[in-house]
Each structure stands twice: as C-alpha cells, then as structure tokens.
Amino acid sequence: MKVLFVASQAYPFIKAGDGYMADELPKALRKIGIDVRVIIPKYSGIPLYIKNCMETIATFKVKVGWRNQYCGLQYLLYDDVPYYFIDNEYYFKRTRTYGYYDDGERFSYFSKAILESMKYMRDFVPDIIHCNDWQCGIIPVLLKANYSKDVKFNKIKSIFTIHNIKHQGIFPKEMLKELLNLDETYFNEDALKFYDSISFMKGGIIFCDAITTVSNTYAREIQTPFYGEGLNGLLASKAEKLYGMVNGIDYEVYNPKSDKKIFQNYDPENIKQKVKNKLKFQEELCFTVDEDIPMIGIVTSLVKQKGVDLIVDKLEELLSLDIQIVLLGNGDEYYEDIFQFYASRYPSRISTNIVFDENLAQQIYAASDMFLMPSLSEPSGTEQLIALKYGSIPIIHETGVLKDTVVFYSKYTGNGNGFSFNNYSGEELLDAVNRALDLYKDKASWNELIHNAMISNNSLEKSAENYMNLYSYIKSN
Numbered sequence: 001m002k003v004l005f006v007a008s009q010a011y012p013f014i015k016a017g018d019g020y021m022a023d024e025l026p027k028a029l030r031k032i033g034i035d036v037r038v039i040i041p042k043y044s045g046i047p048l049y050i051k052n053c054m055e056t057i058a059t060f061k062v063k064v065g066w067r068n069q070y071c072g073l074q075y076l077l078y079d080d081v082p083y084y085f086i087d088n089e090y091y092f093k094r095t096r097t098y099g100y101y102d103d104g105e106r107f108s109y110f111s112k113a114i115l116e117s118m119k120y121m122r123d124f125v126p127d128i129i130h131c132n133d134w135q136c137g138i139i140p141v142l143l144k145a146n147y148s149k150d151v152k153f154n155k156i157k158s159i160f161t162i163h164n165i166k167h168q169g170i171f172p173k174e175m176l177k178e179l180l181n182l183d184e185t186y187f188n189e190d191a192l193k194f195y196d197s198i199s200f201m202k203g204g205i206i207f208c209d210a211i212t213t214v215s216n217t218y219a220r221e222i223q224t225p226f227y228g229e230g231l232n233g234l235l236a237s238k239a240e241k242l243y244g245m246v247n248g249i250d251y252e253v254y255n256p257k258s259d260k261k262i263f264q265n266y267d268p269e270n271i272k273q274k275v276k277n278k279l280k281f282q283e284e285l286c287f288t289v290d291e292d293i294p295m296i297g298i299v300t301s302l303v304k305q306k307g308v309d310l311i312v313d314k315l316e317e318l319l320s321l322d323i324q325i326v327l328l329g330n331g332d333e334y335y336e337d338i339f340q341f342y343a344s345r346y347p348s349r350i351s352t353n354i355v356f357d358e359n360l361a362q363q364i365y366a367a368s369d370m371f372l373m374p375s376l377s378e379p380s381g382t383e384q385l386i387a388l389k390y391g392s393i394p395i396i397h398e399t400g401v402l403k404d405t406v407v408f409y410s411k412y413t414g415n416g417n418g419f420s421f422n423n424y425s426g427e428e429l430l431d432a433v434n435r436a437l438d439l440y441k442d443k444a445s446w447n448e449l450i451h452n453a454m455i456s457n458n459s460l461e462k463s464a465e466n467y468m469n470l471y472s473y474i475k476s477n
Helices: 024-031 103-120 139-146 200-207 216-221 232-237 271-284 308-313 315-319 333-345 358-367 383-389 400-405 426-440 443-454 460-476
Strands: 002-006 035-041 055-064 067-078 081-087 128-132 157-162 170-172 197-199 210-213 242-244 295-299 324-328 350-353 370-373 393-397 419-421
Touching: 002 024, 002 103, 024 035, 024 081, 024 460, 035 103, 055 103, 067 103, 081 103, 103 139, 128 139, 128 460, 139 157, 139 200, 157 200, 157 460, 197 200, 200 232, 210 216, 210 460, 216 242, 216 400, 271 295, 271 358, 271 443, 295 358, 308 315, 308 333, 308 426, 315 333, 315 426, 324 358, 333 350, 358 383, 370 383, 370 426, 383 393, 383 400, 383 443, 393 400, 393 426, 393 443, 419 426, 426 443
Parallel strands: 002 035, 002 128, 035 081, 128 157, 157 210, 210 242, 295 324, 295 370, 324 350, 370 393, 393 419
Antiparallel strands: 055 067, 067 081, 170 197
C-alpha cells in the first residue's frame, strides 16, 4: 500500500495547526507496513539545518491559469519518514503559512504542483492521496479532471480529511478558469459552487472517494446546521462515504512512566507516586502544599471555541471552592486579562501562565487531579488524551472527540474515565466540577477512576490501524 499524505504544514518543519496528521500518524503507519510519504510546501520558516539536508530531485513547470510557474521537488528522509517539499519562493517565502490575499492562488499552485510531482517521484506511484483540510481540497477535483485518462495515475483514489469545517477555502468563481484551468461546468451545485463563490472544501467533499473527520461524533455533528457551516446538507448526502477516525497520541512521548519533564514518574500500577508531582508543583507555585486540595489543570487556547467563556463565567464560584487552578495558554487578550486579574487577586488559588511551554504543560498533566476542557466544539483535540494517560481526570463538554474519548464514570459499575456535561452552560460546567470534587473525597473510587483513565487506549497504533483498514477498503472499491 502506497499513500501520499498531503498537508499544508507538518511538525517539526512548520506547524500552524494540527501537526499530528502529517507527523505522528505517518510515522505510525510506516511502522505497520504502509509506505506513507508526506508532501508539504517548502516554507521559508523551515529551519536552515533542515533545508540544507534536502535533495532536489526534479524541477518542472506548473500551469496556473495562463502562466507557467517554477516548481522544485525536494526530498528528505526525516525520522524514518520520506518527505517531499514543493519549492517556490514566490508562493511560500512568507512569514506565515496562510492568511494572505492570494491564498487561493498559492494553494491552487500547490495542488497542481503535487499532482505533477508524481511524475518525478522515484519508484513511487501512490494508491491513495490523503488530503488534509481546504488547502488540499482541490486535489481530488484536479485528479479526476486531469489524470483520469492517464494509465499511470487513473487508479489513484483520494481521501479528504476535515479538521475544522469553519475554514473552507472560499474564493471568487473567476478562479476556476484563471487559476485552476477548469471550465464553467464546475460552477454548479454538484461541483465547486458555494453561493456566488467556489469552495475548495466542497470540491474535496464531492470529488474524493472517502471523507474523514478526526472524531466519530464530529462526523455526525457536521451533518447538522449548528456545526455544518453551510455544508451540513451536502455532508448528510455523502454520509455513506463519511468516516470518523479518532486521533491517537504517541505513548513513547506522552508516558508518565518515562517522562523526564515531570518531577516523579509513575504508572497505572503505581498511582500513589503521582501525588508527589502535585506536592512539588504546589511548592513551586507558592500554593498551599496539601495533597488533599484538588488541583484542576487547564492547558488550552484562550478562545471561545475552547469553552473559555464558560470558565470565565463561573471563575469566581470555582475559586470559592477548596481547589487550586493552574492555567497554561494564550489567545484572546480579553481572556488573558481576566485570568491574569484573578491570579493577582487569588495568588494562592490560581496560577495563570500566558505562554506556550511544553515542559510546564507536562507538569500540569502530571500534577493535576482533574483537567478542565469544556470546548464549544472539538473536532480533533488531544489534550484530554494526554490528561487521561497522566491520570488527570477530564471534565468535558460532550462534543466532538471529547465525547468519543471521555466516558462518564459510575462508582456503582466502576466503568468510565471522566466527567461530562451535555448542555453548553456555565451551570452545567459547575455541576460537573462539583460531581468530580464529591468523588475525589472517596479515595478508593477516585483511585479506580485514575486507573481507568491511565489504561484507556488512545494510542497512535490504534489510530494507524483504523486508517490502514480504511485505506485498504478504499483501494479495493
């Protein structure tokens, strides 16, 4: 099985969003025998030491409207994964990955360059092209429009993954001819037409062989008006080829048994060692050092989509409880200011850290008893998966991947790994926190819950096997 994995970014080269799909997943897929290769733009922000290791394997022209634009195809084997880079400084020598006035042209070029580059890849013709988000949405369209009669490429199937349906790549209809070299027949409801414009994402949905999202629940949610962003009807009509594929995390990286970033290592069979992380962390934060005071961790972007408005709404009431809160994240200045205000007002109750600090994040997961993640929507979050592995019990709003991975704990059956609330409201959030605090007093049940959380299987290997099964099914149908 050969898979060309297409994305607009990939860690560690460049990361503007979900690096999991173009970094960790291909690595896991290669371990189980899939020949996955990744292709991304060669951005100017890629570190020089990496650029210096790239090999140019071809140069050719790409037709963008009436122009023929240069393309350099470069190659690098990195961490046992083959990467290709599309080199064109006019389009990709930018300080950001996207968010420019000419993004439509940039990613039209990128899509065309990828398909042309297949002619120059050594001993590699993909069975499947796996496209991620709107930046790659036009690839399935061009694949069928321009390569269906080419005997070398006409059996290639395509998969289109939606990470966040809010970002759809909507551009003027004139782009069809001026940049994509497609005729007016593609400006209709069964192709790219989206009101008076065209949508790259809509093109990916219609012309691909399978659609995936990074959550089973999100796959259902985007078929409804609230979550569907105008594409819900289309997605409902394509439900037979829509699959939810839950993310996984790398347990070689996220493992409290071996993590060198935390104060004390522990595992599911040695849960009592976890509290040493809290005691040391309390000391460093100048909190009251007491293992019986519950600590709630929050590692998030400070934006409404992450449910921060609910936390802010109930922050005064939360801080009236006998708890400690540690927050790490940045985002909207409005929310940053509020959390900093409360940290100055209650310095022994809440620690606000407006930074991105991976070491501090790991310490929060290890030290906290609970992990608050009340997202309004959550297509592909992994923070709750890390929290589970570290025995920090998630308290979540039932949406997207959160609903898929956090199961309400019942002390009567002993099943479940966290707490949740259904309706998006501050009152229900507060109620879920209080339910968690009540159980925390029952140490036997709480330790059982920690054990359940830590043995939850959300590994990359499990995720990779699900994708391998989908690839095999799509290839054979």
